[in-house]
Amino acid sequence: MQAPTSRTAARGKPDLRSLTLPEISRIVAEMNEPAYRAGQIASWVYKKAVGSFEEMTNLSRSFRAELSDRACLNPLTIVQQSKSRHGPTMKYLFELGDGQKVETVLIGGSRRNTLCISTQVGCAIGCRFCASGLEGLARNMTSAEIVDQVVQVRKLAGDDRPINNIVVMGMGEPLANYSQVLRAVRIINADWGLGIGARRITLSTSGLVPKIYQLADEKIQFELSVSLHAADDRTRSEIVPINRRYPLKQLMKACRHYTGVTDRIITYEYVLLKGVNDRFQDAEHLVRLLKKDKCKLNLIPYNPVRGLPYETPDEYRRTVFADALRAGGLHLTMRRERGRDIDAACGQLRLAESRKA
Numbered sequence: 001m002q003a004p005t006s007r008t009a010a011r012g013k014p015d016l017r018s019l020t021l022p023e024i025s026r027i028v029a030e031m032n033e034p035a036y037r038a039g040q041i042a043s044w045v046y047k048k049a050v051g052s053f054e055e056m057t058n059l060s061r062s063f064r065a066e067l068s069d070r071a072c073l074n075p076l077t078i079v080q081q082s083k084s085r086h087g088p089t090m091k092y093l094f095e096l097g098d099g100q101k102v103e104t105v106l107i108g109g110s111r112r113n114t115l116c117i118s119t120q121v122g123c124a125i126g127c128r129f130c131a132s133g134l135e136g137l138a139r140n141m142t143s144a145e146i147v148d149q150v151v152q153v154r155k156l157a158g159d160d161r162p163i164n165n166i167v168v169m170g171m172g173e174p175l176a177n178y179s180q181v182l183r184a185v186r187i188i189n190a191d192w193g194l195g196i197g198a199r200r201i202t203l204s205t206s207g208l209v210p211k212i213y214q215l216a217d218e219k220i221q222f223e224l225s226v227s228l229h230a231a232d233d234r235t236r237s238e239i240v241p242i243n244r245r246y247p248l249k250q251l252m253k254a255c256r257h258y259t260g261v262t263d264r265i266i267t268y269e270y271v272l273l274k275g276v277n278d279r280f281q282d283a284e285h286l287v288r289l290l291k292k293d294k295c296k297l298n299l300i301p302y303n304p305v306r307g308l309p310y311e312t313p314d315e316y317r318r319t320v321f322a323d324a325l326r327a328g329g330l331h332l333t334m335r336r337e338r339g340r341d342i343d344a345a346c347g348q349l350r351l352a353e354s355r356k357a
């Protein structure tokens, strides 16, 4: 399926929710309108989260009509909202303009709220345990679609639950949709956009080595998570197929380069899969691989996906594994299982929907 190219949505007009303030300023200048109008438009689009030109009430009708000749505003449609029984986790299923569906998850309590956003419809990487990759990649999301997840959920969550953290860990491999994702996170970061600090925006990758080098050279440096899931090439290639193209040695070199250039500490994500990567030898490999690095390690209990053979180890096994890593000198965190009852992991809600259909 063909994605709308770059920022250009239907009918060749850019979507306002994909534009930077300088780009909006250029449109305003072409319209011979005063420069401050650009800030007003950005504020309507990003801060006030309006879904149409008509709602921009401090702009005249004729100005809005001319603006709508030059740009469009096509918000995503929310088709499902579900709340976890066990806590405040919320999951949103959005429909895109062409009927594709993506998911966005709001995690956290009242003060610290993290939004997990999607960047692709499906995923081409095909990690064996992941729901997102099961049906391959349908298409990349545009920057407007990526940004709109934050704009809309922020409005829905309101002031009681301010969104102050973004993790690009929903459906898709963000670095495989590099230019749209970078445009989106810049807008999410900008003061005139959503105003969320770069240190509060985390990109997660399965290990696209050349893109990690490219990311290190960006002027804004975001936090980086790397989905490791195994510390030897044989196991990793089995469960994270991109490892065959960029094996651990290359990946670790790129990660060390990223930390060297940006001074940002990488978080390695490790989904625990019973009998696959939670054995004693896996702990040994992990200690050997990471013990000299300044990094964080996050152990994640696997969220089972219907139809896939993987299971999460029980609590005892998880504790034994974590203890072995600590004994080897690694610092780690263990993610709590949150929102399992609403399929709050990567790609699972969309999969459940498509299986219902």
Ligand code: SAH
Pocket (backbone or CB within 6 Å): 127, 129, 130, 131, 168, 169, 170, 171, 172, 173, 174, 204, 205, 206, 226, 227, 269, 270, 271, 300, 301, 302, 303, 304, 305, 345, 346
């Ligand atoms: N494609 C990127 C970002 C999206 S996936 C990446 O792979 O990093 C975000 C994280 O969720 C990854 O660490 C991924 O391995 C993990 N994940 C995928 N399916 C999961 C599941 N069923 N249970 C727990 N974590 C899962």
Ligand code: SF4
Pocket (backbone or CB within 6 Å): 123, 124, 125, 126, 127, 130, 131, 132, 133, 170, 171, 172, 173, 206, 227, 346
């Ligand atoms: Fe894609 Fe990430 Fe899922 Fe792997 S874990 S299939 S890279 S979304």
